[in-house]
Amino acid sequence: MKHLNIIITAFILIGISTLKANDVQKIYKDLNELSALSEKVAVVDDFSFSRDVANFHLQSGKLYLLSQVNEKTIAAVFKGKGTVSITPPTKISRERLYSEFQTESYNNSFDLLFLVFTDSTLAEFSNKLDFTHETILHKFQTNIDPCIKYLYDHRDNAYNTSLIRAILNNEQGGYFYAHLSKGIIKRDNFFFEIDPNQTEEVTLSVRYDRGTHLDHYHKSICKFHRTEDYLSNSDLSFEKKDEIYVDKYIIDANITNRMEFSATCSIEFHGLKNSSKWLNLFLFDKLRINSITSLNGDLLNFYKGEEGNILWIELPETITKDHSYKILIDYYGDLIYRGGNIVKIYSYDYWYPQYLSYDYNFFDLTFHYPSSYDLVSVGKKISEVKHKKVKTAHWFTKYPVNFAPFNMGKFKNEEFKNPAIPSLSLHLNKNLKKAKADVANSLAFYQSIYGKCNFDTLTVVEIPRFLSGEAYPGLINFYADDFITKAHYKVYSDIYVDETNFAHLRAHEVAHQWWGCGVGIRNYHDFWLFEGLAEFSSFWFIQTSLNDTKKYFELLSKWQAKITNEHSNNQRKKKTDCPLWLGSRAPSYLIYGKGAWVFHMLRNLMIDIKTFDESKFKAMMKDYYITYNNSTATTEDFKLIVEKHMKTDMNWFFDQWIYGNEIPKFKFDYDIVKKDDGKYYANCTIEQKNVSESFISYIPIEFDFGNNQKARIRTMVKGSESTFEIPLPQKPKQIHFNIFNSVLCLD
Numbered sequence: 108m109k110h111l112n113i114i115i116t117a118f119i120l121i122g123i124s125t126l127k128a129n130d131v132q133k134i135y136k137d138l139n140e141l142s143a144l145s146e147k148v149a150v151v152d153d154f155s156f157s158r159d160v161a162n163f164h165l166q167s168g169k170l171y172l173l174s175q176v177n178e179k180t181i182a183a184v185f186k187g188k189g190t191v192s193i194t195p196p197t198k199i200s201r202e203r204l205y206s207e208f209q210t211e212s213y214n215n216s217f218d219l220l221f222l223v224f225t226d227s228t229l230a231e232f233s234n235k236l237d238f239t240h241e242t243i244l245h246k247f248q249t250n251i252d253p254c255i256k257y258l259y260d261h262r263d264n265a266y267n268t269s270l271i272r273a274i275l276n277n278e279q280g281g282y283f284y285a286h287l288s289k290g291i292i293k294r295d296n297f298f299f300e301i302d303p304n305q306t307e308e309v310t311l312s313v314r315y316d317r318g319t320h321l322d323h324y325h326k327s328i329c330k331f332h333r334t335e336d337y338l339s340n341s342d343l344s345f346e347k348k349d350e351i352y353v354d355k356y357i358i359d360a361n362i363t364n365r366m367e368f369s370a371t372c373s374i375e376f377h378g379l380k381n382s383s384k385w386l387n388l389f390l391f392d393k394l395r396i397n398s399i400t401s402l403n404g405d406l407l408n409f410y411k412g413e414e415g416n417i418l419w420i421e422l423p424e425t426i427t428k429d430h431s432y433k434i435l436i437d438y439y440g441d442l443i444y445r446g447g448n449i450v451k452i453y454s455y456d457y458w459y460p461q462y463l464s465y466d467y468n469f470f471d472l473t474f475h476y477p478s479s480y481d482l483v484s485v486g487k488k489i490s491e492v493k494h495k496k497v498k499t500a501h502w503f504t505k506y507p508v509n510f511a512p513f514n515m516g517k518f519k520n521e522e523f524k525n526p527a528i529p530s531l532s533l534h535l536n537k538n539l540k541k542a543k544a545d546v547a548n549s550l551a552f553y554q555s556i557y558g559k560c561n562f563d564t565l566t567v568v569e570i571p572r573f574l575s576g577e578a579y580p581g582l583i584n585f586y587a588d589d590f591i592t593k594a595h596y597k598v599y600s601d602i603y604v605d606e607t608n609f610a611h612l613r614a615h616e617v618a619h620q621w622w623g624c625g626v627g628i629r630n631y632h633d634f635w636l637f638e639g640l641a642e643f644s645s646f647w648f649i650q651t652s653l654n655d656t657k658k659y660f661e662l663l664s665k666w667q668a669k670i671t672n673e674h675s676n677n678q679r680k681k682k683t684d685c686p687l688w689l690g691s692r693a694p695s696y697l698i699y700g701k702g703a704w705v706f707h708m709l710r711n712l713m714i715d716i717k718t719f720d721e722s723k724f725k726a727m728m729k730d731y732y733i734t735y736n737n738s739t740a741t742t743e744d745f746k747l748i749v750e751k752h753m754k755t756d757m758n759w760f761f762d763q764w765i766y767g768n769e770i771p772k773f774k775f776d777y778d779i780v781k782k783d784d785g786k787y788y789a790n791c792t793i794e795q796k797n798v799s800e801s802f803i804s805y806i807p808i809e810f811d812f813g814n815n816q817k818a819r820i821r822t823m824v825k826g827s828e829s830t831f832e833i834p835l836p837q838k839p840k841q842i843h844f845n846i847f848n849s850v851l852c853l854d
Contacts, residue, residue, distance in 0.1 A: 225274065
């Protein structure tokens with residue numbers, strides 16, 4: 108690989124390079140000031156155009172080209188009568204659309220259409236419409252200004268990076284954005300976007316109503332690939348849009364006694380494809396860049412808005428595939444808060460400038476901080492030196508990791524070593540003994556079930572956040588008991604009322620050392636894999652290591668109640684549940700709760716119901732971990748592992764519980780008869796309601812004959828009803844249906 112060394116040292120007052128008029132800043136200014144051009148107005152009569160699955164028909168009205176952005180026309184607005192027709196290409200996307208509008212195709216009218224584009228839209232309009240001069244009244248701007256506010260991302264305080272990059276490079280980037288609205292108040296807003304740099308390029312959104320008309324946020328309804336991608340028959344789960352891969356972050360951070368933060372971050376990376384000379388990174392919005400210079404001392408162009416999260420850097424040359432680069436970024440800002448002995452880090456994930464990706468990276472971290480405090484981070488602490496009132500600690504990651512947080516405070520510290528598990532380094536204020544036991548015991552349990560943990564040392568530290576935990580490679584942040592009040596207990600008493608539940612929370616975060624830190628995910632769809640599996644793992648730990656089967660089923664039941672209540676509420680509102688496959692776009696009760704239930708159902712499906720042997724399920728989970736450790740996995744990857752150990756096609760299970768959103772409701776009836784041969788028979792009927800005719804359930808039934816004599820069967824139910832007869836050795840005293848809550852169902 109060729110190497111290009113760039114030293115970036117920055118100095119910024121309000122996020123602007125002082126070298127020259129900043130390109131990105133000018134683009135932002137031009138976008139903020141978009142207005143109609145009097146010399147670019149076209150009368151429209153029965154004009155249609157399409158973008159992927161969206162068909163726009165402008166029946167009558169006028170189309171106005173808007174002022175240029177960086178000397179290029181990229182926006183237009185139509186005022187008049189028009190319609191749009193959109194039919195998403197996938198079943199899940201159509202279901203999400205139906206949940207919002209009670210239709211699987213969006214067909215609606217509009218009287219205002221605001222367009223932003225870097226594709227062929229301008230050429231198409233120029234070729235098919237005649238633009239002339241027309242006087243534009245000042246009040247016409249009231250049609251445009253609200254649309255600009257929706258175009259701007261108020262969460263990141265930035266405009267779309269694909270749009271900005273295309274404008275910067277003066278290229279036809281394939282970006283297209285349509286904002287449709289109608290009525291005087293313009294609350295009926297609908298958005299259609301094609302972003303070629305997103306994994307799923309097409310997004311349908313509506314206005315996110317937070318209770319005030321002043322809000323200008325989007326709420327995504329559905330996302331899907333472009334039509335051409337589905338026609339290609341390629342494996343879209345492996346599609347990767349990253350431009351670079353970061354080989355290593357080298358960070359040198361300084362924290363003063365007043366908690367003032369500054370740092371330099373060296374980023375070594377190589378190009379994954381031929382790209383542009385503009386690189387955008389993500390950095391906590393309260394952090395500021397100092398100055399940017401090249402190796403020979405020339406100032407480089409960059410931009411980071413005062414309250415924005417996006418940092419733009421103009422490199423001396425375009426990024427080329429397989430070429431290596433190195434940049435150094437100096438920055439500072441409001442990152443740390445101290446109240447008494449309590450220290451709070453405002454952003455654990457984005458305290459350093461980083462390239463957003465699902466990739467894992469190596470980190471080399473050095474911290475200089477007051478010697479009266481303790482500081483912990485990810486990886487292994489190579490050294491720690493005290494000079495006067497300053498400690499300098501050096502941390503290095505042996506394996507690539509997804510994030511590199513740090514934490515600091517004044518703690519009670521304890522080291523715990525046991526050859527059977529990774530060493531423990533605990534930095535807590537209270538409940539040190541109990542926390543140590545829970546972490547050590549759950550580590551031992553997970554290693555026996557899944558395989559060896561990647562990290563030689565697991566560091567555990569408290570954070571000032573109630574009932575919160577965060578897991579990182581080799582590092583776990585737990586909530587601090589100091590912050591739990593009687594009011595908290597009153598609010599959360601139905602969930603967190605005893606120490607066993609705190610053990611569940613600790614075990615959940617420990618499980619992330621396997622699921623999330625060991626086995627990562629490839630995109631947002633697979634969030635359920637590591638959160639649901641961490642949740643299930645914590646239940647399994649409580650049942651097995653703490654010998655508390657009752658608590659295991661109580662925790663499952665709490666999630667079942669939440670899942671089924673929301674399911675019933677959605678049905679009453681004529682909405683549908685999100686499938687698990689929506690990942691981070693799905694509600695947390697599904698990612699955690701239903702995700703845990705999926706693994707519980709697989710466990711019961713694979714268990715030998717006569718002997719209760721679980722070796723099949725355990726072998727599957729260990730195989731999954733070993734196969735994808737230090738790598739990433741998708742839902743389909745996990746499905747292949749399940750099919751390998753089940754030795755059968757598992758499409759039905761994943762279609763129902765991962766990609767689907769149905770939940771069955773059962774009714775079980777039976778009649779015990781004694782026939783002429785003197786033998787007893789159970790005539791059973793199972794009604795399966797609330798699901799489609801193709802829905803399959805494997806349900807275990809237990810016959811209790813008394814004196815600890817029991818027999819069990821597992822029967823398949825497909826469709827609305829199943830009737831069967833079971834010969835019995837004697838008359839049962841009781842019959843138990845769906846034992847061990849083997850199938851998630853409505854009450």
